[in-house]
Amino acid sequence: MNFEYSDEQRLLSETLRKFLNTGYGFDARAKITATPAGFSEDVWAALAEMGILGVPFDEKFGGFGGTTVDMMVVMEALGEALVVEPYLATVGLGGRFVARGGAAPQQARILPALIAGKTKMAFAQTEPEARYDLARVATRATPSGDGWVLEGDKRAVLHGGCADLLVVSARTAGGDGDARGISLFLVERGAAGLAIDDARTLDNLRVADVRLSGVRVGRDALLGAEGGGLPLIEEVVDYATALVCAEAVGAIKYAHDATLDYLKTRRQFGVPIGSFQALQHRMVDVLIAYEQARSIATLACVKVDTADAAERRRVVSAAKVKIADAARHVSQEAVQLHGGMGMTEELKISHTFRRLTTIAQAFGDADHHLARFAAARASA
């Protein structure tokens, strides 16, 4: 047992932080989010150049062969800087699907291009009525000739608008809600019958509604086993959940640091407001929430790599409960302790508030994961 970061992890973290500190300040970010695409191709190319896009992927594809703890280092840095580029969607979701479920030719075709920054990905899963239930897939894939025809509606697809390649869940058998019968398909941007409606979110990321109207795909578009997609979806979503927990730790750290700084510099009644005990104790509780969030995210990232499916489910849900609670608590306190300034668009703290609010509900809110954790306990 040890808690040290390896030299590689430290180096990775330093490289990325140096880049973000110099090239991704709050003003630079504001310029990026004001563009029509809402993200920067230059930043994306730089992330590829630094090897950040290849961190979790096998060396034979040009990756770094890193663990999820390596990814935690990356996600924390991205979270602290509120990076809006489609890293989680491409590397944490799309790339992970290909790496874990793709056939060798699919991996060889997609992963090197992804790592080089030439292919962006997204995961089209959520449907209008599904909330967080991963088995609620009503989109149909009907056999046709040498492939399938896809028909359905996907909502809130993270970075679906810029994706070159979508992973789409669709039903090849069974009814909405059945665990069996879900399959995964690779769908390229520009496929006939694919309509993507891109929108900016309040936290300045992008989501898309994706409409599939008779989209034809070939046999080679099937990712993983026909009808057996749900376990892979659960595994990848758990992975992405662990990553978003790590991202939250970075954002929480920023909220903590900025609020502490504000308490020390903002003066009222002739003294820094941080001299008031009512505020000190609230600030201490923010610190405690941050440390606890870091611990549970670390546990989730470690277990994603090492635990069996049941333990992975249990720990990821535990992490998401704590992260959702901490995200809400810390973001609300950060705004409150900043007073009126915390309410303004011009301070990064309000953007951090928005990102943490979204993260609290990403891949299942606290209630969803409380129920999932209890179910894991009952079956243990």
Added chain:
Amino acid sequence: MDLNYSPEETAFRDEVRAWIGANLAADVRDKVLNYRELSKDDLLGWHKKLATKGWVAPGWPKEWGGTDWTVVQRYIFEEECGAAGCPPIVPFGVRMCAPVLLRFGTDAQKQRFLPRMYNGEDFWVQGYSEPGAGSDLASLKTRAVRDGDHYVVTGQKIWTTLGHYGDWIFCLVRTDPKTEKRQDGISFLLIDMTTPGITVRPIVLLDQSREVNEVFFDEVRVPAENLVHEENKGWTVAKFLLGYERMGTGNIAVSKRELARVKELAARAGLLDDPRFADRLTRVEVELMALEITNLRFLDQLRGGRPPGAEVSLLKIKGTEIQQALTELMLQTAGPLAQAFRPLEARAGFDAFTASLMPRYCNVRKATIYAGSNEIQRNIIAKATLGL
């Protein structure tokens, strides 16, 4: 980063587990698991067994009997003791007074006190709080006046945990009442509790237990050689001790055992299927999972041997909140039977465990008050860690 035990660590865990299994007396274990009062003999008996094995003071330097364990080994040891239901090692001697002697004591003091402390020949207790000096410890008034080779001590200490078992008490006393700063003029004295002039009186707590005491000093003559560090420099010693006092107040291993117990009781009561109960239980469990990692992260940082800092305050705050939450959940599992508090000797077939849950819940309210209330811990973190 690796959260799994190495083969050596696993072997060590097995060794500890087997040793505890062979040495922990069933009746003592039973008392621990059922929240019954541990006698002085129960506590010292276990202490002596550990001393014989060489495991009673893992944190001491090797030459005084320390184990030279890694941080992970110390963690494993705590885990196994907690899981098995071992009695606590009473901290006042080996964990609190000893670090002070090792840091500030003379060679003669070390030679005289440390081996007896190690072997459990004396039961040590702590004389810090006074009726007028709780969180504001520096306002203490117990006087020690130099008279030849002695100090003459007069005053009162309060909340003295297990004071009725005490053979020796370490005290903060005022040796100079006229200093400008109250922190100056305080000294650290070791006092033999059989000395004439000492009276110990119990304070009955809200669970009707006897655990803490008032200790009165009426012209108690204490040899001057029992002064630790310099006269009027006791506050330095007290500050040094603060971190050690809070170490281990997280009680994580014990909370893990209690959590398992809550689940067992809740399952029996059909409460695990009640989403309201299940959600509350889960939030406590998740907090404990996180705290276990937080504790390990902090231990990892302490490996260089630097004394514990404000971060242990965090462990104290969260650890005690969790302890209290667990007693609350456990009380709830008993439902209407929780009100059946009767004297334990009441009658045959009487469910003493269920009847212990209400007093237990009441008793553990102390955890957020003792060893520096959680509000004081927040003050410490605000100042020392946050710089506010």
